[in-house]
Amino acid sequence: MIELVVHVLVLIGLIISAVLTITFKDLLAAALASGVFSLLISVEFYILQAPDVAISQAAVGAGLTTAIFIIAIRATQRFEGETE
Amino acid sequence: MFLNLPYVTVVLLTCLGIAAILFKRNLLKILLGINILESAVNLLIIAIGYREGGVAPIYTLAPSTNMVLPTPQALVLTSIVIGVATSALLLSFSIIIYRKYGTVNVNLIRELRE
Amino acid sequence: MTDPWLALPFWYPVVAVLLFLALLATVRLALGPTPADRAVAVDTVNTLVIASLILLSVQFNEMIFIDVAIVYAILSFVSTLFIAKYIGGELSG
Amino acid sequence: MIPFLITTGSVLVFYLILTAGSGTIGLWSLSELVAGVCASVVAGLLTKSFLCHKGDYRMLNPVRLVLAVCYVIGPFFLEMTKANLDVAYRVITMRIRPGIIRVQSDLKSDLGIFMLANSITLTPGTITVDIDEETHDLYIHNINVGEGDEVRPAFRDHELFSLANLPAWIRRIAE
Amino acid sequence: MKQIIALITILVFAGSLLMIVTNFQFGVPIKSDMDDYFLKFGQVQTGTNNQCTSVTFDFRGFDTLGESTVLFTAVMGVALMFRRFIRGEDDADE
Amino acid sequence: MAVDGLVLSTGYGLWSPLAWIVTFVIALIACYLLWRLGVSSYKPGTEQSAPYLSGNKADDPTALHVPGGNLYWGFIEGLKWYYDRIIPLHTGIVTDYLIWMFGVAAILLVLVMVVI
Amino acid sequence: MRMSKIVRTATDILYPFIIIFGFYIILHGHLTPGGGFQGGAVVATGTALVLVAYSWKELPGLVSKNLLWFQESGGLLLFIGAGLAAMIIGFPFFYNWLAGSGSIFGTPVAFGPNPGDLNTGGFLPIMNIAVGVEVWGGLVMVLLYLLSALEREERA
Amino acid sequence: MIAEMLIVLVLVIGTIFNALGVIGLLRFPDIYTRMHATTKATTFGSIFTSLAVVIYGFWRLFVTADSQFLTLAIHAIIAIFALAFTNAVSSHAIARAAHRMGVRPIPAVCDRLEEFKP
């Protein structure tokens, strides 16, 4: 029962962070939320007994994708822009 | 035991990713949508390979018969690497686009039409 | 599997509480007026999740799963530094 | 050469700690030792210019290392516990009076100022916000500035700690 | 108009993918004969404890070669993007 | 017969490259013969080679060239109703392209699921 | 631009240990969770730590692009060469010709969490090292190129 | 039994401090005070929850003499060090960045750094 609770919490966190990633107008915040998303999906892999994948996802999602993304934001623009 | 919650999550994440791809106008946001979509597929593959009460496919203790399937993990490893490579390439394209066009809004990146 | 220590009921509840706290911290992630607030929230989530990963590795009785937590502890530092460097306006050539 | 040896040695120790309990030669197996030496030589070659950046080898002194361990589990941990009780009190009562103050320190080495800054961050009511690169003055966010303290231009470093004189410890370790 | 089409599309996708939820049962793989082979013989054939690695590098090693090549390709693409131009390389075209 | 191997038969029609080549060669020979019948009093560079436009002076040759964009003006004008619909579809916005892709997938999904 | 002195000192202390931890993950890829890609990503992130704490231009001769190119190509060539070696001794491509051979990396493996049986796994450790080296070079190179793009942005 | 009690005690302490940190994160008015809550309390709490794992590992090592529990304990200690080390430094980095970005401590009584760098 209690593992179900843990599982559900992680899945809810996934959905929330995905929604936040999409809805933020500030791309920096979106990148942060995407970092949380990949962290939580790594936890989900961990719970589903895939530690290799969890390390991989943590390394990529936490460290590198966020870093590359922030450099890209720095090189482009930070806000999404309201105009069509 | 866990019902089919991971699969439901996969469906929801897929919808969110597609929504980000189709409704957002910013290239970097579209990239984030693609990332979410990829993560959804990865989660689906891992969830397919899960066995109730299984342990990781690493022989740390005595041999156990109830291990989760190893192939999905191998597939997802490959898929994650492909995801990071995709992100890197797409972001560098975006940087060049911004340098040339002054924007990353897809509605304004349309010199090639008709 | 017959290890009596595994039946001890105190790992999972703590993990559940920690993850719940991590979810609470995402509220600050959603609200935070400045990016720095959001970075603090992400840092908090990272710490809490690392703690729960360490506990989960004991729960699963797989001692080497703890490597994941170490990797995450190190790597989240790097991404936090990148964020800090960016919002401090120091990220340049 | 000396930086390479120091880096390799410390890295090898870390590797051996990581793989402790793997075999029969002491706590380690033979292949583990061989792999550890190879890996640490490579890592030492690649990172020798970092760990011994300033050409300052005083941390090789075993007394200082022992003191460092004592420092972490002794006074530092004590201050940290107090800090957390303090935070708990402030979280519950919301009785805060924050401000950024300037702290002067006579620590000279990089490691010393680094340890002091981290100690300040993890101990009562204070967070290091910025550092003056030349004079090593720390700018500190204090959650509860004392009455009348906001007019003081600078503090001494030991005034921040109440239970133990952490700067003195750090001076003994790192200077 | 486009928004409505996109919304309908997403709904259709969600409906189709819900079939995954109804057809697969979480925790019970439908078939597992290939993976059972890996779990049974992998340790003996490849001499590894980590069956995930043995699948990644031995049984499906060619995929891993492809994966590394993907990374290599991406690095090449990024290097191509940020290369330095040689002098006088103006595009005569257009 | 060796020629059989060169005939592409589709059941209703056939295509024989060999016969075609023979025809082509015959046509070439005929052309050559016709060319030989001509009078060789042509001198390049004189007014014989200039185009005769009812006695008017010829235009500058470069101005006579019809640029490619104008070639099928009539065709495009005649199918204006079609082109007015089809060209705006190529908007140049990548999201629209993705909507097309997802839309086709959705239509096919509905077809596969519902119709059959 | 550099970050503050505290971050730089922390980087100096942490960097060798991150590198060795990445090596640990690479070398133990066939025994514990981890492997070439994961370890390579950890090491690359360690280098990213240096890149972020210092300015990428003032790195003391560590991150040279030539070395990175060589790592990238060399890792992949080692990988594919391990496969081709099987072909040369008469087996199909990617045949695990070292497993169970009794020579280097050829002893059978025992059960255990951290048994120190590094000398097992056939050519899997070689491949792990190859992939690790390649991933390290590749990811750091991506970061370096993106950072150099930033610099060019500022000059323009 | 004593070990169990100890583990439960440590876990409870850790959880409480983590909770306090998160509450502080939600309640405090500006970023610097929030950072007080998160940095100190969550680091301390996480150290305590991980300390439970260390105690568990050493206790089981003592009982069973199985070397994998030594691995567990050592890796948990390393995780604790990594956690404390990186948390302190990264909170300093964020605070510095926030101040450079122009976030001022809102209810502050004094701001010496403002005078140092106008």
Added chain:
Amino acid sequence: MISDFIWANSPILLVAIPLIGAFICPLIGKVSTDVRRAWVMGIVTLTTAIAAIVVYRVYTEGIVTYVFGAAASGMTVPMDSGGIPIRIIFTIDPMGALMEIITAVVGFSVIFYSLSADARRSGLEQYYTLFLLLIASVMGMVSTGDLFNFFVFIEISSMACAGLIAYRIERGRAVEAAIKYFIISTVAAIFLLFAIAILYGEYNALNIAMIASRMQFTPLDKVALVLIVVALLAKCGAVPMHFWTPDSYGLAPSAVTAMLVVASQASLYGLFRFVFTMYNLTFTAGMMGWTLIIIGVLSMVIGVTMAIPQKDVKRLMAFHAVSQTGYMLLGVGVGLAVLGNASLMDQFGRMAMEGGIFHIINHAMYKGLLFLTAGAIIYRVGTRDLNKLGGLGHQMKWTMVFFIIGALAIAGVPPLNGFASKLMIYESVYLFNPLLSIIAMVVSILTLASFVKVFHSIFMGPQRPEFSEVKEAPRPMLIAMGILAFVVILFGLIPVQVVSTLISPAAHALIDRAGYIAAVLGGV
């Protein structure tokens, strides 16, 4: 000894040699430019030779299988596994061999071409590396018998293509084309991965033959089928998803464009492989066939009508590529639609499929030739606007001849190869549905019309003063074009031999699902 080695390992050498060439290429470029050229040329020649060996092997021995990492290369099913293949298996049947011929020929001539075309540019080491990677990935895509491996190769090919499209980044439009192509192909690859996940979850197998033998046609299989079809249609540029095609074909360097055509054909090959081998005779065969037919007809019509008003020569040719893709889809779609009916199949279905498959190879050849001529013109003249070009027939005679050959071939004028395949498609499709055949013919006429326009604008007319300095294209370019033109004429003159030796076995291999399964799983 060495010949035995190469003979036995030829399927993997086909992929491994370009890969090794690509891995060494960035290092060797640091030595000298000439060394790099010689290296690239040698690698491509070697690849072509190996491809010839593989093709010869396939046409003499039947389906060739190669198992990675098994104790013996022919051991597709291990003894103790209970009859399931567990490793990655290369399965090359005549259809795959046909695609390998295309890749080898086009790749060889295109590398030869670009050695002279791009000699004065920067970033050439990455350029050639990506080119070799593209060749390797296309070879892998058409050789592999494993679903996930196909996905990996398709990712490599789309990344290499995107990098190559954006090669001239000083034009922002090239990067725009590349990013559009890359986003669409990434989403397509995610679709494919979704389908793979579903199929893996149902059958716990990744081998195509294994999945085919276990196929049960559940609703999930339908979802997977739709995802696969849409993904690969998008990758090959069929109509509602064709928007990336003119952009990327138009903006890439011409040599790359010729190779992009081949990469698209490889996706088409994947589509045919999955539909025919994995889902052969399901209850969706008729519907899928009609889907392919409708999409094919749409591609033909919209492609050619959009081509007519274009002013950019390469963009115009790109729209023709869309239109020609429609022919292939039409031919093979007709074959798929009547797959279950043996009498109809004998009557015209097989012929339609042969026509469609023959069109693949013809299209790769003449479209490659046309793009190379366009590239030569742009290289010498510096503009691609049809309104500004004119009168080049005076100086670029050989280019004009090659252009005429290509244009007549694409329009289906005898005696060139386009005519042969189009004749087969017309005749057989007429029996299936006369309307479709008539549409195809009309499209063919419009194709001819639009190429008359191109020919007129580029080569006809008086010599223009601004082009008086223009010279003939460099000799390596002409040789590269000559190779392709030779193949075009050759296939036009001996279509029967080509059809009976190359095309008919390929079509048979697509239909013969049991043979494919038996080659992998051992007689079922």
